[in-house]
Amino acid sequence: MGSEVAAISSWQPSASVAALQSRAHQLAWVRGFFAQRGVMEVETPVLGRYGVTDINIDSVPASPVPVAAGFSNGWLQTSPEYHMKRLLAAGAGPIYQVARVFRDGEFGRRHNPEFSLLEWYRPGFTDSDLMAEVSELVCGWLGCDAPATMRYRDVFLRFAGIDPFLASDSELSALCEQWMEPSRLQSLSRDDCLDLLMSCQVEPALAEIGPVFVTGYPESQAALARVSEQDGFRQAHRFELYVQGVELCNGYWELTDKEEQQWRFAADNQARRSAGKPEMPVDEAFLAALDAGVPDCSGVALGLDRLLMLKLGLDDLAGVIAFPADRA
Template sequence: MTDQPVWQPSASREHLKSRAQQLAWVRGFFAERGVLEVETPVLGRHGVTDINLDGIAAAVNAAGVSGGWLQTSPEYHMKRLLAAGSGCIYQIARVFRNGERGSRHNPEFSLLEWYRVGLDDTAMMAEVADLVCGWLGCDRPDVLTYREAQQTLAGIDPMAITDHDLYQYCQQWLEPEQLAGMGRDDCLDLVMSFKVEPLLGRGRPVFITRYPASQAALARVVSDDDGYPVAHRFELYIDGLELCNGYWELTDPVEQRARFEQDNRRRKAAGKPEMAVDQSFLAALDAGLPECSGVALGLDRLLMLKTGAERIEGVLAFPVERA
């Protein structure tokens, strides 16, 4: 006897209604600020090199294009629009990340991404707080540096701790042979995941800022913390839930190429396939990306906070198991 398919949605009608209200709120928020809504491809010719993201390949054969990727983020296409003179833009996008399924993850999810020309990361954090706290009706966030958060909640200094001591610290979660192939940033991510993040934003939202330069991703690195280089990157946490990742965007095409090459070296060392670099994106950087900041915010997670849903399927009509 075969199992009967589950055809019903996993989200209640009330939660579906709250999603519709959320979308209206977001669009009204940006309309008041004169930020243009755009759409970019869900299916692109390139994936991303980021070692922490696994894309979903697509079988495409059209107009001389063979193969493609469901996008993990609309970032590269949106930056091409910025370089073409779009001005401030936002997008409500469906994005895809392979292997991600859990209480807070679904392989397909809704992402709000926006870029503000002329704003640095500090000004962008204020706008994130306006949007999120306005929608949730909560207090505005505190601010902690990455270093302060780990010192206070994990009892280590992530900038100064030796690799040996960091590996020793992480043996409370993984065996030495499991740690053997992990780099310093992998271990710091473990500390964040197990010790720090669950305690962040309890009672009041909090921004984590000034990440180590090695975790800059696509953010610029122009500051230092007691002699240690740090990135102009921030994340927002509420009740232990990470909501967004924001950058004062890197605009240097030479540095961006170097980071892509470094990503692929790390992917190769980790046994992951190297990814072809998006040359159209790099050409846009060569043409000139305006000074800007950008944020990617998970709308499903924001809706979980609004509705009190404990698992992401509580706010999705059809999670991957029912799709």
């Protein structure tokens, strides 16, 4: 209670002015990076008609007064993805955005419910093409070594000692017992168990090695990435970059198939129902854009606050965000 009151009564920013100067430099550097490459900066709504169906991402509801043909039950966007894909379908070509996004309930040293997301799309790029560009951007700014690439399966085998594709549910659950009591583990799905091991065991181990791209996620964690069979397993063309154990970005060779997308939305809402979470309306405008034709492309979203945190050698986002949630 005391700290809550202290935080609210504090008018000062949690980040130093020097950190805020670095933040301004970073933003200018990022814009220069894309200007050089002929990628167009765009802006899309922060307040939209639809949220997302992802079971683990909660949108913040926002209810404006309905204007002509508008909506009254909207959502602060968790990522500019659907709007940007509508721009891709409209022929925008390569585009990027520095977006303010919102994720309800996420707060900690590496989370703030409102944060800056750098998202960009590259028509004609595969996931490996885009990983090369991410590497140039991140390492160009941080001055770090070019990231290694490891498969999701291999990071689990090496750092958690378990095969995420072949282990049985009970083997996974047993391994999770070092973090959670068996009675609480019963409420975890297979993917929840993998996420627990990722957060508690794999990420801390990744902090001990240099920058690394993790690729080849299980099909159940494909999100909006296309899936193909590789090395005998159905794997998502999804990649994440970890620098010093910090998850910095999430990218896909994008799914552009409307039917498949529709099916995944429905599956998300099914999972939401089973978990007792509210179902989310499906973004019909995005589906219509997929129907009209989103070009073959890869896209990625990168956390700018975390990038700056790494640049400045800090371990808490409060050092790089002027006013985090506890003093916003």
